[in-house]
Amino acid sequence: GIQVEQSPPDLILQEGANSTLRCNFSDSVNNLQWFHQNPWGQLINLFYIPSGTKQNGRLSATTVATERYSLLYISSSQTTDSGVYFCAVGKDYKLSFGAGTTVTVRA
């Protein structure tokens, strides 16, 4: 199956800081999604982004499919951004998930 590597595994931020999360994958894909899992376990879809750049408020994502990586940017972080961020990649509807990046935002 497709290998998915996320970095860094853990990130501690001061409120208001910016950060970049990375997702590398081992094969060509036509489906890439970013999720946020909040401290209560709920997984929220942030972006469906197999290529290109998207922005949603303070979050944005860029996928360079030809180089097999995607980046998630968090700007002006808030305590509510804490949780685990997952990258999931695949072909069509079968996704493989990375191990996640645990983000802690301190007030």
Next chain:
Amino acid sequence: DVKVTQSSRYLVKRTGEKVFLECVQDMDHENMFWYRQDPGLGLRLIYFSYDVKMKEKGDIPEGYSVSREKKERFSLILESASTNQTSMYLCASGTGGGSPLHFGNGTRLTVT
């Protein structure tokens, strides 16, 4: 907003019991999925269904079966629960091909 509802938030069962986990989505999605999430192992796909009565094995189907009799409902069945099936189970749905996946709140199953 898409709503994916899992019938139980917490469940405690005994070894050898038959366990049913239910999932309902309200957006007429063709595809439905069952994942389990374990610390250090991330999310792993158990089964998915791309249409009523259609199913395909995911990466870890052993010990599980599924049922999809209606488009909105996808059930995960543990025929004889074992302690190594203690986990968080997550149901998801989406439209055909590549499209955003939407998850339910999860069911934390403990098998004793």
